[in-house]
Structure formats: C-alpha cells, structure tokens
Amino acid sequence: MTLKRRAFVLGAGALSVTALGAATSSIDWGGVEQESLLVAGSEEFHPYAVKLVDGFAQTRPKLDVVVEAGGTAGGLLALKRGAIDVALTSRELTATEDEKLTRAYLVARDAIALVVHPGNPVGNLDRKQAAAILRGEVRDWGKLPGGSAGPIRLYRRKADAGTQKALDKMVLANAEMPSSAIVMESGHAMHDRLAADVQGFGFLSLHDVTPAVKVLAIDGVGMSRASILGGSYPFTRSFFCVTHGAEKDVVRAFLSFAQGPQGQNILKGAGLISVR
Template sequence: MIKKILLFVVLLSLTLSVTAGAAVTALVLDGSTTVGPVAKTFAAYFTKKYGVRVTVSESGSGNGAKSLINGSCTIATMSRAMKEAELAAARQKGVNPVASVVALDGLAMVVHPANPVRSLTKAQISSIYRGTITNWREVGGPNASIVVIQRESNSGTEESFKELVVGKGVQITGRAETQSSNGSVKSRVSSTLSAIGFLGHGFVDRSVKVIAVNGILPTVATVKNGTYPVSRPLYFYTNGQPAGLVKQFVDLPKTAEGKRMITELGFINR
C-alpha cells in the first residue's frame, strides 16, 4: 500500500515537473486599489479574448512599485507616478520602469449625503486635513466636529491627494483616521454623518455625496480639461518598453473597447 502511494507521488511529481517546464504565458498585475476595477475588467476581457491568464492583486501603489522592482509582477498598476527613490531602486536592480497612462481619475471629495455642505475650496480642505478646521460650522455646515479620513501611506491616492491639496511634506492631522482602500473609505463615509474622505472617481456611488472643489464637481468634462483641481492620471508601469502580450494589454486603453470599459467603470479616458 505504502509502496503504491510512493509510486503515485513520484509519478505525480514527474508529470508536474514536465508540464511546469513548458513556458506558461501569464500576466501578473499588482498595485493600486484605485486602478483595481480597470485592471480586473481588462484582465477578464484579455483572458476571454486571447486565452491568456491574467491575475490582479490590489495591494496599493507602493506595493505595485516594489513588486515591479523585485520582478514579481509584469505590470504595476499605480495611481501616482513612481517616486525618485523608487526609480533609483529600480535602476539599481536593472529594472527600467516605463509608464503608460491608463485613464484619468478625478479624486472625489466625499461626505455623507446628509451633510449640507456642497462645496469647499482647496484651502479649506487643506485646513481640514491639517487639523486647523475641526468643525463643519467653520465651512458653512452644521455644528458637528469633522471626522477626517485618509488613506494609508502605501496608497497612491493618498500621495496624490497630499501633493494636489495639502502640499508635499505637510503633516496631516493626527486625528485623521486611516482606511486601507477606496472601498473602506466609502463605507466609512457612508456610515458616518460628519466624515470627509477622498475616493477615486470610479468608486463613487449614491451612498456618498461628492462635493465641489473650488466650485467645480468632478465630471468627465472637468477632469478631462483640467478644470477640476484634484485629478491625476492612472498608470500601468512595465519593465522596459512593453512588447508582445504585455504591449497588447498596456495598449487596451487605446482601443475602442478599452475606452468603453473605462467609461462604464466611471473613469475618464485620456
């Protein structure tokens, strides 16, 4: 009996090693939760159309960059551009990150639908996140102290927000609550009357209210022509100029079908 089992195991491992030897073409995507919906939809489309396995992890832009540098992903999805330090680390490892823009994304400032505040200026948002404005009354709302919600340090959305609104290197108030993904920011804001947070435009739904920044709401038009002040491009990063399958995948946003998928997901085509 034991001999039979042993024989079976040996045979199994033999067949496995043989099949594993054959080159498996698969794309591995890792990175931003904001780009997640696009990446997942593209992955399903690509698998259906070309029969290539595509896997998607959403662990944050910072992790995406690290994975690309370590060579453990084919495409890093990022909601911010790579930083100088990351580029240097990549060069050191012989990795040459090449960016291509997937879509544009307006960072929507969201509050609970019960909040009567409709518009804030960039300066007001900045003060809220720096902790100098702590009550909605100071910005024309009801008397309720503001629950400030930010993302974790690994998030590209957080970095973009800091860069575009608060200013680089400025400390965000210690009372700010940290959430780990767009989805959890949304559920926290939709369940907290006095909360404020920021989301990728594709994540906005009716459970939260988008407020205008400097009087402008994020829409396809305002993000595209740059009048909405808090928007940023989303990227696919590859090691070296993409070629073959990787190129086909990275170029999806340029195809008509890719553009329609991006629009239906609530992102904005470049």
C-alpha cells in the same frame, strides 16, 4: 476561465520573484507552451488592473498571468530590472523615472470627492481649507465661507483603504487625520453616513458618488468628467501602464486592449473615467 497566477512579492523597493526569475515570453507548463504576462505596482491601481487583466485573459486562452500590488516605486524598479512586463502607477512618472526606454500609457483617471450632506450650505473650499478640515484644525462649519455655526463631524477610512491612501497623498500631503475622525468600513458606508449627517465631512472615490450626497467644488472647480480629464479638478489621479525596453507581443496586445474599447469599458464599469 480560471487564470493561473504564480505569486511574487514587491517589498523594500525590490522584487522577489518566486520560481519565475526574469519576465519571459512563455512558460512551459507540462509540455504546453503558454504566454506569460507579469504585472505589478500601484496598490491603488491594483484592484482595477486585476479586472483589466482578467478581461484581457479571456482573449488569450494560453495566457499565464501574475498581477500583484506592492507599490509604484517597487513596480518601476522591478520593471527596469526585467522582472516584470508592465508596471502599474497611479501618478505620472517623475523626471528620474522617465528614462529613454520607459513608456507610460494612460489608461484611466479617477478623482477623490470631498463630500457633505446636501443640506450643508458650504459649496466650495480651497485646497488649504480642505486640508485644514481633514487635519482637524478647522472644527466648526461657521469658520468656512457660507457655513453655518456647528461642529464638523469628520469621517475617514481605514489607513490601508485605497481611497484613504489617495486622500493622504493628494489632499493631505501625507499628513495625518485626527484620531477623533470616525472610521467608515467602506465607501458605501461613508456615502450613507454623509447622506444622513448634516454636520458630516468626508470623502469618496468617484464611483461611490451619487446625488444623495453633495460634492464640494475645490478652488471653484466642480468635479466632472471634463474637469477630471482636463486636469482642472485638483484631486485627480491618473492610472498608467508602464513598460521599459522592448515590448513583447503579448505586452503590446495587452496595452492595445487596455486603451481600446473593451479595456476602457471594463475600467469604466469599475467606476473609473475612461480616457478614450
């Protein structure tokens, strides 16, 4: 099935909708009434949301879909203005965002793993140590508990990569990594380099982790499904679908799909942690 998508752009904290106006329950395409579902928000959630919405569309033959990125803040603003049906977020709502008519539905979780070669004796870092390495302030493994003297070879992703953005927020508090960090083109490239470089230090999204690399515990907590779902692993992100005001039938059906077995299997297959 080929989905029909009509484009809109999130920018500067506002939504510009091309030829759509406010979110509607149906669109007339050549005399055939079709349902519409307009979804936008978090850039980190977006690639997973596309898979989720595509799966849902297979169950609704007359569904017309728009799925866009553009940022959590812009998506929430567009939602409250009635321009979209569902906003995507990769974090919990703030106190000012969580209004009386706003509802957030948790659909999946993910984690950022800090990764080294399996032969590296370092097994645990605290959050300050992790951030100091990533900022380039700690450059020798011998400065870390259990480490052997030797230079730390630091790896990163391109600035616009979703995993890099997640790391910047969760670990670095939006500080910058040094220009000397070696840029990897993909999670797979990062994985393969760290599996081969005993001096290397990098990071991976959960779905790129294999036994060929070593995931460091953070503050004594290892990364596992239980620690991610329970929130004890600190570098965890949560993906929510958010609505505001009355939910039309197709939105309720989509939310039920996203939190049900079919949607959860899609998200799990994409490498996320299912929550049901």
